[in-house]
């Protein structure tokens with residue numbers, strides 16, 4: 001049937017209405033007239049598949065990658081980069097308005113850098129001696145010779161990895177490069193006995209949990225700061241834009257003289273160590289041992305004498321803190337749990353800086369803080385071009401409540 005796409009949803013899928021029922025159609029764009037078939041009929045919505053395009057959007061572009069519409073990695077390669085940035089900017093405004101009634105003027109312009117070759121890390125699956133990604137929503141492998149989202153240094157490793165895969169029974173390959181692409185770290189998971197050819201091209205090599213190179217970590221940089229990373233540790237995947245993200249958090253912290261600051265969900269200490277020079281004391285918390293081991297090393301690497309790290313679940317230890325001036329939170333996609341949120345409100349820091357990789361949980365959590373905190377601004381960052389994901393920083397200031405009015 002022929003339908004008109006009215007807009008894109010949060011996941012970058014086109015929305016059309018079929019007999020007044022909402023229908024989601026991937027790979028379509030706003031204002032396009034397209035032919036589709038219905039592939040799933042649910043109680044509240046339909047799912048459609050694009051068959052042909054009658055009137056194409058002016059923002060439609062030919063994807064660089066021939067696998068773009070089937071591989072699970074990209075959602076928006078068919079959209080121009082400027083329209084992708086506009087889409088993300090507008091969805092931040094729309095969702096925060098819907099959940100919080102936030103005025104559009106509080107959402108600043110989206111920050112972006114290069115749209116390709118931005119990822120410093122990848123996890124490849126291996127099936128039947130082929131290296132690739134899973135097809136969207138399946139476990140069917142799509143073989144990959146080159147991925148446009150990855151740092152070139154990662155793509156350049158693929159031919160040699162194919163040889164290694166051929167000689168072993170490998171299930172998964174994790175590759176990480178430094179942000180300047182100077183060094184590379186690889187982990188092979190599976191039954192691996194022959195890997196000599198890799199030793200000449202990688203700096204750090206793990207075979208399952210065993211390290212087989214003299215080096216166990218490498219040092220990457222963000223702006224002036226150095227970070228030592230192990231394979232299991234969390235690190236922001238965008239090679240260049242992470243600096244802009246951290247600069248924004250630093251600028252917010254520099255606006256006041258905060259003495260005690262919490263860096264919750266601190267990973268390898270990356271945000272806290274980017275700004276610890278501007279506070280008296282900083283405490284970072286993360287539950288992953290590998291992150292905290294690296295964070296403690298990174299503390300010394302950056303001569304940060306005012307920083308301490310705690311390996312624990314935030315929700316298990318947060319009640320033990322008081323007299324905190326500012327709290328930085330950078331939780332995983334599921335956002336903050338209720339106990340941590342109410343404890344943060346009880347601690348009552350002057351400033352909360354929320355770094356979020358999930359717009360819906362950000363909206364939910366900001367709604368919780370809204371009574372006691374003023375939202376100063378939300379700044380979107382296009383950290384994951386060609387996907388529907390958007391990173392945001394939200395700066396909140398404690399409201400001054402006039403006691404006479406209570």
Ligand SMILES: C[S@@+](CC[C@H](N)C(=O)[O-])C[C@H]1O[C@@H](n2cnc3c(N)ncnc32)[C@H](O)[C@@H]1O
Pocket residue numbers: 234235236265266267268269270271285286287288291312313314315330331332357
């Ligand atoms: C989005 S990452 C942020 C890391 C860091 N701020 C950065 O910019 O690199 C989220 C981090 O939260 C940690 N994490 C997830 N759930 C947690 C919990 N309940 N308590 C403590 N840390 C947690 C993960 O280990 C991960 O390092």
